[in-house]
Amino acid sequence: MVMVQSTPRVWLITGSSTGFGRAMVEEVLLNGEIAVATLRKPSVLDDLVARYPRTQLLVLPLDVTNEVQVKSAFVQAKDTFGRVDVVYNNAGQLLIQELEGVPMDRARALMDVNFWGAVTVSFEAVRFFREVNPKGAGGMLVQVSSMAATTAHPMVGFYNCT
Template sequence: MAPSTSSKVWLITGSSTGFGRAMTELVLSKGDIAVATLRTPSVIDDLASRYGKDRLLVLKLDVTKPQEITDAFATAVKHFGRIDAVFNNAGYGVFGETEAVPEDVARQMFEVDFWGAIHVSKEAIRVFREVNKPAGGRLLNNASSAGGIDNFPGLTYYCAAKSALVAFSEALSREVSPEWNIKVIAISPGAFRTPSLSHIVNVPPHPAYEHLSKARAGFVDALVPTQLDTEKGVDVLYRIAALPEPPVFFPLIGVDAIETVKAKWAERTKATETAALWSQELSLAAPGSKA
């Protein structure tokens, strides 16, 4: 069933809770169409019961399985004829020191947070370019937290995956041809009121890292007072996606996210200024340079 020309078709991963669920509800409230994907579709039966399949299509999707990604996009296209926006949101965190987290646990998180997001991104770009008439679309990659900007002890692997997703998104945005009318947005939200904290895989502490025990114990408690309204957050994302030229990198409102970005830039600016002196020395030593 082809949607009206005024309605946008959104495919959303990780639609069970948090940002994914909130974006699904917002899209529907705006009169658009949602393709809600998640590992256990029955989790949003309450939402499915309120909307017909001409407005809400619920699909089973585990982003660690590339074939399921391909199938989900194909089903959405068959049902609606196009996909206008993809909210690449599925992911979770692992909390534990670098030496404490078993490699298989870290790798599984990367399969979801990084490789899963990449496989979704690749299929989104292909559909935007080759299926949509006219070509075009919006890809919103959710780096899930300020962990995609700064790096926190105890969240080493999570921050690495999210930083990689931001870098991937920025590079991807420079690869797509302007003729395709595809916009890529890397989102790094601050602390929002979502169930994500309760979904973190907590690894038993490594005995050598007792000096981080207080930080570990106070991690969740420190975030709770600063948490922002998720519904307001996705509303901002919805409006950002509608801009003719949305920003490639978007630290999603919230004083904590903005301050994290500013602090990180200040730190790197200082490091660059220090390195400039050494770089000048290297340049002077290069063959053909003037002493």
Template sequence: MSSTNARVWLVTGTSSGLGKALVEVLLHANERVVATCRNPAVHANLQSKYPKSQLLVEKLDVTNLEQIKAAFEAAKTHFGAVDVVVNNAGYAVLGELEAVSDEQARAQFEVQFWGPVNITKEAIKFFRDVNAPGKGGRVFNISTAGGGMLTSIILHLALEGFTEAFVKEMLPAWNIQGCIIEPGGLETEWRNSSMIQVPVHSAYDNPQSPTVQFRQMLQSVPMIGDPKKMATALLKLADEPDLPLRVQFGSESNALIRSKALKTIKDAEKFMAVSHSTNKDGIDGEAYMEQIMIANA
């Protein structure tokens, strides 16, 4: 595939970790890339290696609405299209719910929830109104498999809920799809440079505390995820004609998500009588949902 006919990817958070690996994999595959980050100078080496016809580096703080709009405008001017958007920018906050301040939690939400929300809004408009009619585009939102970072769990539940809603709103004719990526642990710089560790709350300062145990595990257990392999998997996933709503990257992520899903099913079956008892008399919920789905097919 020549670079002039390749897809155009706009990727956030490309200075390190998965974002950096993705940019390198995409360029090696002759895709075209708008690599965005807060410090564009980190890509000087890539800019010297790849032509401007293939790589555009843009300054972007995902909490800045004007910079978001400017990044898409630059992509339009430079490449004339954007085909794939990857919301990857982010960092970790490690701490108990009672330990993490509102300011810390809200700051993380600005980056990893409202950032992707506002970027996705711009992506939808671009896919629909700038790209050729029906060409559409794809949005990949990088979530997580979960773990013990409690504020991050709340954050990623919000991001995943937003992604589900956005996908359901898209008209089929627009050909706009979205997918949630749930990576497991990555062996990158994040544990040292991209994670804020909040001191343990006094009420949880106990060897039996789940959060204390998780903190210890996080510092000692090697991460088994390979960022380059994850980037390659994402590139392949973009070729799928119909994207799944969620994909787990990493066997440990797959195991964790499957365990959660199975427990949800088990609980639903165990408390089915409670669930059914809340309907109006004589209403069959399953038949009711089938009628709604048929009516809206």
């Protein structure tokens, strides 16, 4: 027996352009729920925008390394749908290169997205669930990670750290 939500949940999904993020947006929409899809280049989701009404899909620009943009995405989700029920914290980058050959600025950029970006979104999600969502609504934070965090792989040294 499949349980159906009586009210569609509002999902805020980071890293929606490809991979798990894109797949989650599509799954949420197919299940009749509401997606706030965030990504650096919103035009990547033009095909979904053409298929789904604004009452089910909101696409927002978001660089998770920018705290102002993170807060703004939550505000826009609330202004549009009244709440956020689930945050699917997925934005990330992969850099394939020998560790000693990675320029420090590139390593820092990867850590800013994969670690500090995840922290920034997580902190705002918890704050939002406690202080902004309707009283008692709470929320669910799903943090996407990688097996590389527990099992090191060659050529992705900085990714292994996140």
